[in-house]
Amino acid sequence: MPESVVLPDGWEQTLDRSNFDSFMDREYTTVAFVHSPTGRKVIINDVQEPNSFGGWGYLIHVTDPEYGELGLVEDLQTAREIAHEFMEEHPN
Structure with missing residues (x-):
């Protein structure tokens, strides 16, 4: 996340x-956040869209x-925003 964004308490x-x-000639991004008290994880993965x-x-x-899937979006910034919203809504 951008350095100016502060994660909710308990999340890191x-x-x-x-x-x-090299086979696909592209980068794959993975971002993960963990809520230490509960062990809950929010993960962002770069994936090929279905169909x-x-x-x-x-x-x-x-x-x-x-909770399962929170969404599939086109850009990483939007994905981070959705993850952050979830973390704010589920502090425990």
């Missing part, structure tokens, strides 16, 4: 990386099956 960013895949050969997006999902 544990991963923010991009790996280059699309050329479309890519960022899938936001929670490891807790109660």
Whole structure:
């Protein structure tokens, strides 16, 4: 997240990386946030959109099956905003 964004209490960013895949000739991004008290994780992955050969997006999902997928968006900034909204709404 941008440095000016403060995560809600109990949440920390544990991963923010991009790996280059030479076969696909593109980078794949993964961002993860963990809520230490509950162990809940919010993960953003760069994925190919369903039923699309050329479309890519960022899938936001929670490891807790109660919440599952939060959305599939076109840009990383929007994905981070959705993840942050979830973290604010679910502090415990």
